[in-house]
Amino acid sequence: xKRLLWVLLFFLVAAGLLLGAGPKxxxxxxxxxxxxxxxxxxxxxxDFEAKNNVQVELTVFPYSxxxxxxxxxxxxxxxxxxxxxxxxxxxxxxxxxxxxxxDNLVAGSSLKATDFFPGAWGAAHFQxxxxxxxxxxxxxxLLYYNKDMxxxxxxxxxxxxxxxxxxxxxxxxxxxxxxYGTAIWVGTGDAVQCVCDALVASNGGKVVDxxxxxxxxxQPPAVQAFDYYKKLNTISPPGTVGRSEEDSFKxxxxxxxxxxxxxxxxxxxxxVRAPNLNYGMGLFPRPANGKSIGTxxxxxxxxxxKSQHKDAAxxxxxxxxxxxxxxxxxxxxxxxxxAADVFLKANRKYPDVxxxxxxxxxxxxxVPNYPAIAEVQRAATQQILLGQMATKAALxxxxxxxDQLLGK
Amino acid sequence: xxxxxxxxxRASDGPPASSATDVDRSWMGSTxxxxxxxxxxxxxxxxxxxxxxxxGYIFTGPSLVILAVMLFIPMGYSIALSLFRTSMANxxxxxxxxxxxxxxxxxxxxxxxxxxxxAWTAAVVAGQLVIGMAGAMxxxxxxxxxxxxxxxxxxxxVIPGVVAALMWRLIYDAQLGLLNAFLTKxxxxxxxxxxWLGDPNLALWATVLTGIWKGFPFxxxxxxxxxxxxxxxxxxxxxxxxxxxxxKFRYVTVPSISDxxxxxxLLISIWTFNYFEIIWVLTRGGPVGSTHIFPTFIYQxxxxxxxxxxxxxxxxxxxxxxxxxxxxxxxxxxxxxxx
Numbered sequence: 251x252k253r254l255l256w257v258l259l260f261f262l263v264a265a266g267l268l269l270g271a272g273p274k275x276x277x278x279x280x281x282x283x284x285x286x287x288x289x290x291x292x293x294x295x296x297d298f299e300a301k302n303n304v305q306v307e308l309t310v311f312p313y314s315x316x317x318x319x320x321x322x323x324x325x326x327x328x329x330x331x332x333x334x335x336x337x338x339x340x341x342x343x344x345x346x347x348x349x350x351x352x353d354n355l356v357a358g359s360s361l362k363a364t365d366f367f368p369g370a371w372g373a374a375h376f377q378x379x380x381x382x383x384x385x386x387x388x389x390x391x392l393l394y395y396n397k398d399m400x401x402x403x404x405x406x407x408x409x410x411x412x413x414x415x416x417x418x419x420x421x422x423x424x425x426x427x428x429x430y431g432t433a434i435w436v437g438t439g440d441a442v443q444c445v446c447d448a449l450v451a452s453n454g455g456k457v458v459d460x461x462x463x464x465x466x467x468x469q470p471p472a473v474q475a476f477d478y479y480k481k482l483n484t485i486s487p488p489g490t491v492g493r494s495e496e497d498s499f500k501x502x503x504x505x506x507x508x509x510x511x512x513x514x515x516x517x518x519x520x521x522v523r524a525p526n527l528n529y530g531m532g533l534f535p536r537p538a539n540g541k542s543i544g545t546x547x548x549x550x551x552x553x554x555x556k557s558q559h560k561d562a563a564x565x566x567x568x569x570x571x572x573x574x575x576x577x578x579x580x581x582x583x584x585x586x587x588x589a590a591d592v593f594l595k596a597n598r599k600y601p602d603v604x605x606x607x608x609x610x611x612x613x614x615x616x617v618p619n620y621p622a623i624a625e626v627q628r629a630a631t632q633q634i635l636l637g638q639m640a641t642k643a644a645l646x647x648x649x650x651x652x653d654q655l656l657g658k
Numbered sequence: 659x660x661x662x663x664x665x666x667x668r669a670s671d672g673p674p675a676s677s678a679t680d681v682d683r684s685w686m687g688s689t690x691x692x693x694x695x696x697x698x699x700x701x702x703x704x705x706x707x708x709x710x711x712x713x714g715y716i717f718t719g720p721s722l723v724i725l726a727v728m729l730f731i732p733m734g735y736s737i738a739l740s741l742f743r744t745s746m747a748n749x750x751x752x753x754x755x756x757x758x759x760x761x762x763x764x765x766x767x768x769x770x771x772x773x774x775x776x777a778w779t780a781a782v783v784a785g786q787l788v789i790g791m792a793g794a795m796x797x798x799x800x801x802x803x804x805x806x807x808x809x810x811x812x813x814x815x816v817i818p819g820v821v822a823a824l825m826w827r828l829i830y831d832a833q834l835g836l837l838n839a840f841l842t843k844x845x846x847x848x849x850x851x852x853x854w855l856g857d858p859n860l861a862l863w864a865t866v867l868t869g870i871w872k873g874f875p876f877x878x879x880x881x882x883x884x885x886x887x888x889x890x891x892x893x894x895x896x897x898x899x900x901x902x903x904x905x906k907f908r909y910v911t912v913p914s915i916s917d918x919x920x921x922x923x924l925l926i927s928i929w930t931f932n933y934f935e936i937i938w939v940l941t942r943g944g945p946v947g948s949t950h951i952f953p954t955f956i957y958q959x960x961x962x963x964x965x966x967x968x969x970x971x972x973x974x975x976x977x978x979x980x981x982x983x984x985x986x987x988x989x990x991x992x993x994x995x996x997x
Contacts, residue, residue: 318961342964436856438942489832491945492856501833619745622963632945636858 272303273559275566276330278320280549281310282581291579298569304562324348324554331557332566334385334549337373337613338440338620344376345618349552351379355564361571369546370585373613377462382550383571384585389611390444390545391511392604393417393532394520399424399508400530410509410532414478417509417535421485424508431485433507436632437494443614443624444545445511446631449475451543451612452536457627458615458656465652467627468645474537476641480634491632503527511535513547514594514604515582531600533607544611548582583608619655626651740974744967751967758971767947767955768975775931775951775979778866782930785870787923790877795911797878798885808882815875823939826868830854830940855941858948865937865949872936873929877922884918885911924987931980952976 279291288310295306309330311319317339323329324343335343343349356362361383363371370384397407403424411417421431436442447457455471458464466472483490487501495512502510503524510516511534520527536542551570553563569575577589583604584590590608594601617623630648633639639647742751743758762768797808814822829836838850851857854864888911896906934953937943943950943958950958952972960969 321961321964436945438944487833488852489856490853492830492853492861492941493832497831504834506833619963619965622959622965625958625963628944629946632856632858636856636945638858638946 272305273562274305274307275332275557275559275562276307276309277332277334277566278316278330279308279310279334280316280581281312287579287581294570294575294578298566298575302562302565302569304559304565306566327556329554329556331554331559331563333552333554335382335552337370337546337548337550338624340374340382340550340552341376341616341620342618343552344379344381347555349381350555350560351381352383352553352564352567353380355568356380356383359564359568361568365571365573365587366585367546367587367590367608367611369608369611369613370548370550373546373548373616374550376616382552383567385549385551385570385576386580386582387546387548387585387590387608388513388515388582389604389607390441390513390547391448391534392514392516392544392607393509393534394502394512394516395509395530395532396502396505396507397528397530399429399505403508407530410530411535412532413538414535415538418478418481418485421482421509425485428506430487430501430507432482432509432511433493433498433501434479434482434486434490434511435493435495435498436491436628436635437497439494440614440624441495442631443627444547446475446479446627447612447614448534448543448545449479451545452534452540454540458617458623458652462615462617463653463656465623465649465656467630467652468642468649473642473645476631476634476645479631480641483635490635514598514607517598531603533603542607542610544607546611546613548585617656622655623652626655736970736973739966740970742967744965754967758967759975762968762971762975768972770947771950771952771955771972772979774862774949775976778862778869778937778951779927779931781863781866782869782873782933783923783927785866786874786877786926786930787919789870789874790879790922791881791919793874793878794881794885795907797882812875812879814872819872819933819935820939822872823868823936826871826936827855827940830864832856856945858945861941861945861949865940868936868940869930869933873926877919877926880918880922881915884915888914921987921990924983924990928980928983928987931976931983952979 277295291308295308299305316334317336320329320333320335324333324346325348329348333349335349340349344351366384367387370387374380374382374384393410395410400407405420405423411420417432424431434445450457450467450472453471453475455469455475456466457472459466487506489497498507499510499512499516499519500523501507502512503520505524505527520529533542534544551567553560553567557563570579571586573584573586573588576584576586577593580589580593584593591601591605594604598604614620615623626648630644633644634641638644739751740758741753741755743754744751793811797804797811828834832838832851832853835854837854841847841850851860853860855861892910892914893906896910901909931951932953934957937949937951937954938957941949943954953976956969956972956976959965959972
């Protein structure tokens with residue numbers, strides 16, 4: 251009798267396992283600080299599991315660890331089925347053969363380019379093929395300004411500067427004893443490249459040409475952009491080269507600096523650190539005859555080319571890209587434009603300014619060894635700001651090094 | 659008072675003491691063996707010896723395997739990799755032999771990193787030793803609350819390197835930093851720098867200061883322990899001879915603790931040469947590469963730029979340099995054990 255019960259139990263469990271569980275896929279994502287994000291993401295995944303009979307195992311890593319973990323795992327032919335990668339890694343992962351082209355899958359689905367911000371959709375491509383689907387986005391470098399400081403200096407607090415010249419002259423007016431117009435930085439992260447690339451793009455230039463084989467950093471638009479960045483150093487507190495973007499933003503929230511160029515997520519920081527700060531926002535300043543073009547940051551979803559469950563993996567990606575789901579799971583601004591609109595209106599001040607900046611923003615160079623190239627660009631920026639070399643000479647030298655890297 | 663010459667002189671007088679004990683030991687050993695052999699047949703004893711050898715291999719086997727897997731194979735792989743030109747872009751490894759090393763030698767990066775590494779190591783080690791020794795002398799004599807000071811002073815050494823480095827980032831901050839505020843307050847405004855970590859001429863020395871602060875308690879504790887082993891009678895004898903405080907330091911303290919100090923110096927040289935967190939967190943090797951040392955540069959090109967071939971070349975060069983220090987250290991260990 252007892253034995254019969256055991257056998258019955260065994261069959262019940264086995265049947266349950268067979269019926270209940272479809273394929274199990276793994277999903278590696280980036281750890282974000284937002285408290286309720288994890289619960290929202292888990293809920294969205296539960297819904298997805300119920301609907302598609304697929305099990306999803308979500309693992310999150312802090313930013314600094316994610317890339318090391320991914321590269322180690324992918325290099326060994328393992329890693330998750332679905333991976334979330336920084337935009338600037340797409341080209342590298344695609345050339346290494348870690349992630350697979352998605353063109354056919356995208357064509358056969360309801361996802362389309364117009365659902366997403368063009369810059370985020372574009373950054374998912376490499377050499378004419380699509381390798382990823384945008385997950386969430388952020389844009390450098392919106393203009394934050396302190397309205398109280400504007401009023402105190404006799405400036406109209408509802409009229410932020412629009413052009414490069416405006417920004418500089420307003421900044422100069424706001425610079426006096428222990429107070430500065432803006433705070434620029436070089437630091438150690440990729441943020442400085444985001445701002446400088448935006449300056450270059452707004453001025454009609456490019457960091458790397460479309461073929462991805464030649465740097466255009468020493469062309470006139472780029473040289474002017476870097477000259478302008480150097481000029482901003484005169485209305486910025488000392489310590490530019492060693493300072494990071496967080497250090498600099500601290501100066502803005504502390505009221506030492508009147509204007510600051512940063513991403514829209516800075517609003518969260520202000521809400522925590524200086525909830526009473528009376529600030530306004532405007533588009534990234536543009537040259538008198540140029541266009542305000544920001545730099546994209548953000549995350550893309552891709553499928554491991556070694557995955558055993560590509561169909562299930564694609565189902566997950568397609569689901570996470572849908573407006574309703576994307577809005578729930580994105581940690582920055584959702585990459586889906588419909589979701590982004592709802593998100594910005596609900597969570598951000600000046601949603602229209604942010605939305606406009608997002609629609610025109612461009613991505614950083616889509617080349618496999620971007621990290622090495624960014625490092626060369628940073629060194630050149632430091633040389634320029636320190637006055638070690640003239641702008642053109644420093645950029646000539648950088649172009650020589652970057653071209654060598656691009657040819658590798 | 660011991661002079662090196664004295665020791666040599668004594669050694670040349672007759673057979674050295676150590677060789678005498680060797681003879682002793684071998685004589686004892688042989689009698690033991692004879693005693694053991696006597697009751698057993700020769701064949702069985704050789705079998706037992708074979709068993710012993712086998713047992714030896716069995717016991718050392720696991721650790722040899724672990725060493726091979728964790729250490730020798732990766733090391734060999736890394737050395738092999740240093741002969742290739744690698745590219746993350748196409749995952750193709752091209753064999754270049756020693757040309758890669760030649761390129762690295764001709765390229766400015768290597769020499770700058772060697773110079774930075776040597777300057778960083780020498781300055782940090784010297785600073786830690788001097789401050790550690792001075793601190794140890796202060797803490798060697800009793801005073802009220804000494805136990806508290808002794809335990810507090812060790813703090814920099816026990817807090818995690820990353821935390822220490824982040825703290826020093828705040829201290830060096832040009833606008834909000836403690837260092838500039840302090841210098842201004844004590845009237846040394848002209849010393850307050852705009853950008854401690856952003857000026858290529860200053861950044862390395864700023865990281866050195868942090869490095870000294872982080873590690874000096876170790877050499878202090880070691881020196882303190884050594885100081886406490888110096889026989890009181892030596893000082894009393896020096897007092898009888900009318901030695902002044904500096905003379906006591908020069909002729910009693912220094913020779914008595916010099917063995918410990920030399921060992922400590924070697925150890926912290928190896929640690930400091932390989933120290934990563936402080937520089938990475940403070941400057942990431944910048945500005946304009948002025949603070950890159952071997953570990954930070956290798957990390958940069960391997961785990962940021964994914965140029966594993968070049969990273970392996972630098973790792974091999976770094977390995978050769980550290981091996982030099984290590985050999986010195988091992989020789990020291992041996993010689994001190996013989997004394």
